[in-house]
Amino acid sequence: MVVVQVEHLKKTFGSITAVEDVSFEVQEGEIFTIIGPNGAGKTTTLEMIEGLQHPDSGSITVMDMNWKQDEAKIKQRIGVQPQTSALFDLLTVYENLLLFQSFYHQQRAVEEILELVNLTEHQTKKVKALSGGQKQRLAIGLAMINDSDILFLDEPTTGLDPQARRNIWDIILKLKEMNKTTILTTHYMEEAEKLSDRVCIVDQGKIIAMDTPAQLIQQLSKEREIVVRLEHKQTALEEEELLNHASGLPDVVRAEWDAGRLSLVSTNAEVTLFHLLKHTNEQEIGIEQISIREMSLEDVFIAFTGKEWRD
Numbered sequence: 001m002v003v004v005q006v007e008h009l010k011k012t013f014g015s016i017t018a019v020e021d022v023s024f025e026v027q028e029g030e031i032f033t034i035i036g037p038n039g040a041g042k043t044t045t046l047e048m049i050e051g052l053q054h055p056d057s058g059s060i061t062v063m064d065m066n067w068k069q070d071e072a073k074i075k076q077r078i079g080v081q082p083q084t085s086a087l088f089d090l091l092t093v094y095e096n097l098l099l100f101q102s103f104y105h106q107q108r109a110v111e112e113i114l115e116l117v118n119l120t121e122h123q124t125k126k127v128k129a130l131s132g133g134q135k136q137r138l139a140i141g142l143a144m145i146n147d148s149d150i151l152f153l154d155e156p157t158t159g160l161d162p163q164a165r166r167n168i169w170d171i172i173l174k175l176k177e178m179n180k181t182t183i184l185t186t187h188y189m190e191e192a193e194k195l196s197d198r199v200c201i202v203d204q205g206k207i208i209a210m211d212t213p214a215q216l217i218q219q220l221s222k223e224r225e226i227v228v229r230l231e232h233k234q235t236a237l238e239e240e241e242l243l244n245h246a247s248g249l250p251d252v253v254r255a256e257w258d259a260g261r262l263s264l265v266s267t268n269a270e271v272t273l274f275h276l277l278k279h280t281n282e283q284e285i286g287i288e289q290i291s292i293r294e295m296s297l298e299d300v301f302i303a304f305t306g307k308e309w310r311d
């Protein structure tokens, strides 16, 4: 079942076109992730669906309702993660949840939310005493206090350390098990790849690719990268000879020395590797380590946007 449908969204701020033309559908129970470079229009898109900004044109349907006619009803059914700066610093975790709960007809028990976001043991702490990760978890809890069906998370893990980030992933995956729908933006490619059912890449206010992470990666090509570290440092001449030979091996599309390792991008890694090992064997070049890397969502992003990924 489609729970969010946006068609030809457009939003300008003076001479700046934040969102030019964005259309997509999100299915119930999906984790749908919007990624893109700085200023691509992710937050503006999210805020239009959340009803916080009005599009210049285009349509938004949330669970078969629209913002013009059904504003009060939609607000009861969605959950928007507040900025951590919007939490009440001098209230405890429990009190923050209780306060937000009072805004809604439909409510989830505070104890259940505490459990869900793993804050039961910190419930009597004031917000100002929480770590960044704990504040983010509370913010997600607040978005869930009305037992919302659709959750909007705008960069929920930005600035967190890897462990705190993983704790948030666990919550998002738990929400999926509860058949909640999550619409997410992130700057972390690994996060998009691990969590998302589908990823939408936006650039300059337009969608440039949208699919499952696996399909997007496959769409890029069948390329894989073979990285070889040799036992002994080669002379510049030896390095050049090996690179020349490697470049001419079957199915190699790119070859280079990168940080002392030979990198070969191949469309048929097995065949390339066979020929490479034959050569190094004959030349008695010792190999210390070989790894084969699948292409990642990050490679896809760079291929589509032509832009560096920032983490």
Ligand SMILES: Nc1ncnc2c1ncn2[C@@H]1O[C@H](COP(=O)(O)OP(=O)(O)OP(=O)(O)O)[C@@H](O)[C@H]1O
Pocket: 013, 016, 017, 018, 019, 036, 037, 038, 039, 040, 041, 042, 043, 044, 045
């Ligand atoms: N209220 C506003 N007034 C003027 N310009 C705005 C406003 N909100 C957003 N913009 C501009 O619109 C463009 C898109 O911004 P948006 O915040 O949606 O991008 P984003 O993809 O979320 O970026 P980031 O990854 O940096 O968070 C940017 O050029 C931004 O400066």
